[in-house]
Amino acid sequence: MSVCDRVVPTSTPIETLRLDLGGASWELRSFTDGLRIEVDGRTAEFVNRQCERPDAIIDISWGGEFWEPGPVLFDAGPWRAYPAGDGIQFDFFTHLLGPAAYRRAVFNADFTFGQILLNRRLLGNLGAYYPFEYPLDELASMHRLGRGAGVELHSCGVAIDHNSGFLFVGHSGAGKSTLGKNWVQHRQAPILSDDRVVVTKGDKGYRIHGTPWHGEAGLARNASVALKEVFLIQHGDRNQAIPMKPTQAATELFARSFVPWYRADALDFTLAFLQQLAAEIPVSTFHCLPDTSSVEYLERHHAH
Amino acid sequence: MSEGNKKKYERPELTKVSLRPEEAVLGACKISGGRGAIGNDCNATQCRTLGS
Numbered sequence: 001m002s003v004c005d006r007v008v009p010t011s012t013p014i015e016t017l018r019l020d021l022g023g024a025s026w027e028l029r030s031f032t033d034g035l036r037i038e039v040d041g042r043t044a045e046f047v048n049r050q051c052e053r054p055d056a057i058i059d060i061s062w063g064g065e066f067w068e069p070g071p072v073l074f075d076a077g078p079w080r081a082y083p084a085g086d087g088i089q090f091d092f093f094t095h096l097l098g099p100a101a102y103r104r105a106v107f108n109a110d111f112t113f114g115q116i117l118l119n120r121r122l123l124g125n126l127g128a129y130y131p132f133e134y135p136l137d138e139l140a141s142m143h144r145l146g147r148g149a150g151v152e153l154h155s156c157g158v159a160i161d162h163n164s165g166f167l168f169v170g171h172s173g174a175g176k177s178t179l180g181k182n183w184v185q186h187r188q189a190p191i192l193s194d195d196r197v198v199v200t201k202g203d204k205g206y207r208i209h210g211t212p213w214h215g216e217a218g219l220a221r222n223a224s225v226a227l228k229e230v231f232l233i234q235h236g237d238r239n240q241a242i243p244m245k246p247t248q249a250a251t252e253l254f255a256r257s258f259v260p261w262y263r264a265d266a267l268d269f270t271l272a273f274l275q276q277l278a279a280e281i282p283v284s285t286f287h288c289l290p291d292t293s294s295v296e297y298l299e300r301h302h303a304h
Numbered sequence: 305m306s307e308g309n310k311k312k313y314e315r316p317e318l319t320k321v322s323l324r325p326e327e328a329v330l331g332a333c334k335i336s337g338g339r340g341a342i343g344n345d346c347n348a349t350q351c352r353t354l355g356s
Contacts (some may be wrong), residue, residue: 020305076329142330154327173328255321258328287333 013059018048019132020222020261022141022198023209027054031061032118038128042212043137046222052238056112056144060131062124063117066091066104074262076299079135081262085109090139097122105136111144112178137190138213141198146266150200151273152258156193157179157208157225160303165208165225167197168254168286170233177217178290179233184219186292187299191219199227199277206281229282229302232256236287239297249283250274253270 013029016263017037025048030037037060039047041279069089073166074081082089086109091101102122107114116131123129142152155169156176168179180194195215197208206227214220231241246251253274260266277283288294 076331100337138330171324251319251321255323258330261328 017042018054019048019137019211020046020048021137022211023200023207023224024055024141024144025052026049026056026058026132026140029057029059030222031132032131033062035062035118035123035126036128037130039130040133040217042214042220043130043133045220046210046212048222052171056113056114056140058116058140059118059134059233060118061069063104063121064120066101066117066119066299079139081260090136092136102233103131103136105140107140107143110147111140116141117143134213136195138211138258141211143200143260143266145200146260146263146269148269150198151253151270151277152196152211153253154195154256154258155197156194156219157210158199159190159192159223159225160187160228160299163226164228166298166302167199167208167227167230168233169230169253171256174233175235175288175290177215177219178231179288179294180215180219181217182290182292182295186204186295190221190223191209191217192221192223192225194219201273201277206277227281229284230277231286231298232286233286233288236289239286239288239294241284241286241298241301244278244283244285246275246278246283249278253283254277 007214011031013031014033015030015037017028018025019028023194028037043304069082069091073083078094079092081088084106087107090105092103093101100122104117105114110166118131144150152168153169154171155167156179157165158180159165168176170176177194180191180273183189186192190211192208193214196211196213198211200207200209207224208227209224210221212220254271256275257270259270
């Protein structure tokens, strides 16, 4: 019996919810009597009302006493990862609820199926809760991407027209949210996210997807456009974009990617994906001023 | 390939790229847009980053 078989709901779900996360649709099926699913504010934008087949299904149930997990694969503090057969298990902790895990999630190897168990003793009186709440939603998406679906980058994605967009990649403090706000202010441009954007590659090339995990500007949109160009942003005393060599670009992008560092297969895939991206899409360093002149500069030199 | 078409030799370069583990590892403190979230427990003692 695999870990995923340990808790299998037998009835039909009480509630279902479909989400778009990073180019994939996730269906949450709740079996938790007495607990409504209530999405948080930033996730509401990503609720999917279409009826297409989901890419992943996650069943949500009450758990009694959680079984003792195996050896820890990675301990991030608020969450821990454990091997679970071919898949992976995450336990979540908060000092607000004591030392026991309040939530456990188990996924199969390719992240097409998962189960979330909620600790009834700790969460039984909530009435409403979003069982896929951060950081589980981002962790699940990140692991699925690392299986070959794409890469999540620390970046701000801007749709410069109906079909295409720029990706501004940078560590914290590089100016992603400021750039996003400037594009909104100057061009009313849709911002896919001012902090986390997913890049995928399909038959028609690379696409960038909005995510709920926004930054300081709170900009997030459930949309995707074709990727036109990538900029590694840094503060400058004037606006100037300098093309990068693909190898250098791939390395810098990798340093700003979100990957499960403890999964060798995900690291291999991410490096190869970014190498190919940097060879096919122009990547530049963008020294920029923190005002709308940076938008004007890119429109003049790069938007056509 | 003729001599004229030969790609110019470039010496391999070793460059160091800084990784930021405090940003790369998802924490509990991404900016919250909802109410009553448990995972967005920004007062948690484990919390090290705002993650944005």
